[in-house]
Amino acid sequence: MQDNDYVVVVAAGTAWGFYRLSGGYVCQPGRTFQNAGRMAFYSNRQVHGAAARIERVIPSVELSQAQAARRTLSLDPTERRVGDIMTAALSDLWSEREVQIVLLSPFHSEETVRFEPVVHRGAHAWTQNQRYARLDALMSARSTQDLTAHDGQDDEAGL
Amino acid sequence: MSEREVRARIVRAWYEPARWRFLAFESAVVQHLRRALASGELANVQVESRTKSVDSFVAKALTADPVNPAGFKYSHPETEIVDAVGARMIVPLSTDVAPVRDLLHERYVVEEEEARGAADQLEVPGYQSLHLLLRLRKHERGAPEFKDMADMVVEVQVRTILQHAWASLQHDLAYKTDRPPTPSLKRRLTALAGVLELADREFIQVREAHGDVEPIVAVGSASRGEKLTPTSVRKLVGNVVGGAEETDQIWFDALTSVLGELELHNVGDVLRSLAGWERRAEAVTAAVRETRPYANAVYVFDAMLRLGMGEQYFARRLEHANVDQHPTARREFDRERGGLVRAVAALVD
Numbered sequence: 314m315q316d317n318d319y320v321v322v323v324a325a326g327t328a329w330g331f332y333r334l335s336g337g338y339v340c341q342p343g344r345t346f347q348n349a350g351r352m353a354f355y356s357n358r359q360v361h362g363a364a365a366r367i368e369r370v371i372p373s374v375e376l377s378q379a380q381a382a383r384r385t386l387s388l389d390p391t392e393r394r395v396g397d398i399m400t401a402a403l404s405d406l407w408s409e410r411e412v413q414i415v416l417l418s419p420f421h422s423e424e425t426v427r428f429e430p431v432v433h434r435g436a437h438a439w440t441q442n443q444r445y446a447r448l449d450a451l452m453s454a455r456s457t458q459d460l461t462a463h464d465g466q467d468d469e470a471g472l
Numbered sequence: 473m474s475e476r477e478v479r480a481r482i483v484r485a486w487y488e489p490a491r492w493r494f495l496a497f498e499s500a501v502v503q504h505l506r507r508a509l510a511s512g513e514l515a516n517v518q519v520e521s522r523t524k525s526v527d528s529f530v531a532k533a534l535t536a537d538p539v540n541p542a543g544f545k546y547s548h549p550e551t552e553i554v555d556a557v558g559a560r561m562i563v564p565l566s567t568d569v570a571p572v573r574d575l576l577h578e579r580y581v582v583e584e585e586e587a588r589g590a591a592d593q594l595e596v597p598g599y600q601s602l603h604l605l606l607r608l609r610k611h612e613r614g615a616p617e618f619k620d621m622a623d624m625v626v627e628v629q630v631r632t633i634l635q636h637a638w639a640s641l642q643h644d645l646a647y648k649t650d651r652p653p654t655p656s657l658k659r660r661l662t663a664l665a666g667v668l669e670l671a672d673r674e675f676i677q678v679r680e681a682h683g684d685v686e687p688i689v690a691v692g693s694a695s696r697g698e699k700l701t702p703t704s705v706r707k708l709v710g711n712v713v714g715g716a717e718e719t720d721q722i723w724f725d726a727l728t729s730v731l732g733e734l735e736l737h738n739v740g741d742v743l744r745s746l747a748g749w750e751r752r753a754e755a756v757t758a759a760v761r762e763t764r765p766y767a768n769a770v771y772v773f774d775a776m777l778r779l780g781m782g783e784q785y786f787a788r789r790l791e792h793a794n795v796d797q798h799p800t801a802r803r804e805f806d807r808e809r810g811g812l813v814r815a816v817a818a819l820v821d
Contacts, residue, residue: 334765378611382726386774388786388793390804397764404766409611 315350318448320364324440325356331405332365337398338415339407342373351426351448352417355440360431360457364448365417366424371395376402376412391416426452433457476534483533483549487526490550494523497624498557500617504608505559505628511725512575512703518562529556554583554605555627562636566672569602572630575703579721580606583625599639600665601631611720634668696740702728708739712750712776713757715769723770730774733792734785747780752816759815778809779816 323338332338338352346352351364369391374380376399384396398414418424431454433439439457446460454460473481502521509517524532533549536542546552561572576582584605606626613622631639642661645653653661698704706724710716716724736742749756753776760767760775767775778785786805795801 378720378722379726382720382723382770385771386726386730388789388801388805389795390801393804400768400771401764401766409614 314348315367316348317350317366319347319349320351320353320446320448320451321346321349321443322353322355322360322440322446322451323443324438325354325361327405329354329356329361331401332417333420335398335401336365336394336417336419337401338417339376339398339402340413340415342411342413344413346370346443347445349445352415353446353451355433355438355444358433358439360433360439360446360451362428362430363420364426364428364451365420365422367415368418369416371414371416373411374399374414375409376407377409378403428452431455431457431460479544480530480534483530484526486550487529487556491523491526491529493621494556494624497618497621497626498523498559500621501557501608501624501626502559503617504612505561505626508575508579509561509572511701512571512578513699513701514572514575517568517572519559520562521557521559524553524556524558529553554625557624558627558629560629560631560636563630563632565675566632566635567676569630569632573602573604576604576606576628576630578703578706579609581609583607599642600635600669601629601639604628604630609721611722632672634672638665638668696738696743698739700728700731700736700738700742704739705731708742709769709773712746713753713769713772719768719770723768727770727774730777730789734777734781734788742777745781746776749776749780755816755819756812758819759812762815775812778805779812782809 323340328338332354346367350367352367353364354361374395381396381399381403384392385400387393387396394416395414398416402412403409426448428451431451434456435458450460498521502519506515506519509515509519529549532553533544533546535545537545563569563572582604584603586603588599588601588603604627606628607624608618608622612618638661641664645657645661702721702724705728706716706721709719709724709727731742734745736745743750753772756776756779757772760772764771781788786802790798790801793801
């Protein structure tokens with residue numbers, strides 16, 4: 314069962330901007346996030362200030378123009394959102410392949426908890442894959458040092 | 473052994489075993505071309521094809537360089553001879569060539585195009601044919617029938633029945649007789665080309681006088697009575713929204729299915745269903761792309777249908793949809809439509 318106070322923080326690269334644009338996260342098929350009910354993004358030496366609610370995970374789907382077209386034009390709102398995310402990914406030059414799509418609460422949604430970005434001052438990246446943190450810890454942290462050790466090391470098992 | 477004999481041996485040794493691949497490509501690409509023509513309501517276009525024989529390929533590889541006759545025109549015949557696989561599309565009259573050309577441009581990557589013997593290039597009539605060098609579009613290259621052949625090219629000639637008759641006669645006289653045609657015969661062939669060109673024009677005028685003002689094959693721009701096919705839908709979206717050329721054809725296939733669910737049967741039905749929103753196409757596009765900058769022309773057009781048809785859009789599509797929770801889907805439809813109406817209103821006011 315998902316825990317809405319448990320946040321998976323993913324190494325973002327372009328994913329933070331992609332989430333802001335599309336309300337979704339695209340990754341390799343079958344990636345797991347333990348029981349995290351929320352997702353945040355780490356890039357440019359900070360955990361960006363938004364913990365989106367994980368609304369739905371589609372573990373494996375074909376990312377293609379055909380699938381994007383069919384779903385985007387669907388009457389089903391969930392299919393439409395998936396199609397939207399696919400279209401955004403394809404326009405972002407993702408190649409056609411099997412992917413996992415995570416539907417997240419949009420950046421401006423009430424369901425998305427906003428907080429001050431958490432800076433990272435360490436010599437190396439705070440995460441290169443994903444880590445976990447409690448929501449209240451993210452909301453009160455001034456730097457990643459404030460996120461205690463038991464909030465999670467890099468999670469290779471999720472990949 | 474002469475240089476020509478050496479080259480002939482090398483080219484033959486390469487092409488003989490490779491020819492099976494060209495034959496397989498010919499089979500797959502001709503079916504692909506026929507399906508494309510059928511989907512564009514051009515199924516009555518006659519399609520022929522061939523893969524060059526070994527002797528024909530070798531002969532072409534031995535073609536002399538026009539600048540330096542001692543050398544060869546093709547330094548690397550295996551890559552430079554691009555018509556190893558060729559297809560020919562024969563249409564009734566010259567006005568029927570453009571729709572076929574348009575369809576090929578929509579469905580394929582056109583590497584080269586040449587209108588040989590185009591009316592504005594010739595002082596004397598003669599050989600006329602449209603030549604296009606085509607490659608599959610990226611999204612189709614993964615199809616199983618094109619495995620290991622996705623990057624191959626096909627040369628497609630498009631010509632009329634009369635042009636084909638003249639070209640066939642001219643080819644037979646030039647290449648299949650013991651001696652080339654005399655100057656007198658060449659003059660008569662040229663005159664015959666002129667006669668056939670006049671005949672083509674007369675056929676067109678007869679057809680138009682009869683009242684059949686549209687070509688036997690599909691017209692270039694959509695008319696209201698035109699049935700909805702992916703090709704006519706693409707033209708319609710291009711006319712209303714613009715940007716159709718940047719949108720993958722597969723989106724128009726999907727939109728055509730949606731229009732079927734909406735019980736819209738022709739272009740006129742669709743235009744009526746837009747209920748005036750087509751006049752605000754620019755504002756609708758801007759409103760959509762404010763939150764979805766990646767939205768393509770089909771997305772915008774579908775949004776316009778939702779705006780124009782309102783409840784009817786939802787009701788008609790619901791009959792065909794496998795929507796798990798109707799109330800949620802209806803709420804989302806209304807919410808999205810309402811937001812778009814407000815966004816457009818804010819832009820035009």
